[in-house]
Amino acid sequence: MERHEIEAFLLLAEELHFRRTEERLGLAHGRVSQTIKRLEHRLGVTLFERTSRHVALTPAGRQLHDDLAPAYRQVREAVARAVASGKGVTGTLRVGFSSQWAADLLVEAADVFRERHPDCAVQIQEVQLSDPFGPLRANALDLQLTEFPVAEPDLVAGPVLFSEPRALIVPAQHPFARRESVGLEDLARTELVSVSGDIPPYWIDYHYPRRTPEGRPITHGTTVVYWMEVLSLVAAGRGVSPAALRAAQYHSRPGIAFVPFRDAPPIEYGLLWPRNGVTARVRSFVETVCEVASRAASEPRSNKAT
Incomplete structure (x- = not known):
């Protein structure tokens, strides 16, 4: 036949x-x-x-x-x-994420990827705030989905896959907690809980600015290594912290409130991989994630995983 x-x-x-x-x-x-x-x-x-x-x-x-x-x-x-x-779409692909909503997208994309490439396993793991590029440089990961901006000569930043509006995490009793929104100028009246570690200064300045748009200084107080420390310190009244507004869906807890920014640019997320680490596995997974992200962008947020 x-x-x-x-x-x-x-x-x-x-x-x-x-x-x-x-x-x-x-x-x-x-x-x-x-x-x-x-x-x-x-x-x-x-x-x-x-x-x-x-x-x-x-x-x-x-x-x-x-x-x-x-x-x-x-x-x-x-x-x-x-x-x-x-x-070359065999073996194991190691993918990192920096937030739970990024992990949701990777898990969905990994399911699609495995159907297309059954001989390639996908391992997904969290990347800590204090060392956002270390696992890639140590060859512990093949690529990761993370917050931009990224401007590293040894790393390739792919296209923006999605963006999230920003919020300010404040203590539940803070005057800002009773507001519908806050502005970037309000940061001059607060003390930020920010992150420390092997993090480029341009990344810190973008997510945890030291001056408002009008040039007023913003105080940086306690620094942390892990995200959960931010929530505990804010709840204890030790400061406030910028974050993606979507974090409220994953990390709401007693003692804190998420107040939307009305004038801050959104946080953009994209894929990142070593410049010398482009393989068929990486290319295929990048294509799959872009496809899944594009499909998710066309759906109402209420229908997406939260």
Whole structure:
């Protein structure tokens, strides 16, 4: 049997409808019927019973289907594995994230990726605030989804995948907690809880500024290494902290409030990978994440994972 005959036979056995089979195969009207007739003539048996309203497998057709379908599926899977192996989409891909909402996107993308590349495992792990690029540089990760900006000569920053509005995390009893929104100038009246570690100054200045847009100084107080420390310190009245507004969906707790900024630019998120670490696995996963993120962007936020 020729490949086009096998495909036409198996798909017609599934659909039991000539027009739908032709549409799925992208063939002109009558082509599947002609293919099946020629196959039946060559085999010397009738494979389908046909009437103007009904298509059904004959006993011979059912036997051929039951014997042929598993073998054809194995052939297709073997070809797919060979192609994936040739492209290098095998082994293990290690992906990092810096926030829970970034992790949600990666988990969804990993599910799609595994379906397409079953011989490539995906491991997802958190990257700490205090060392945002260390795991990539230590070859502990292949790529990660993180907050921008990123301007590192040894790292490649991919396209922005999504953005989140900003908020200010304040103690529940703070005067700002009773407001509908705050402005960047309000930061001059507060003390920031910020992060410390091996972090580029431009990244700190963007997320934890030292001056307001009008040039007023912003006090930096306690610094932390882990995100959960921020929440505890703010709840204890030790300061306030900027964050993505979406953090309220994941990290709300007694003693703190999330107040939206009305004039701060959004936080942008994108993929990052070593400049010398571009592999077929990385390229394929980047394509998958971009596809999933684009699809998610077209959905209402209420339907997205929170």
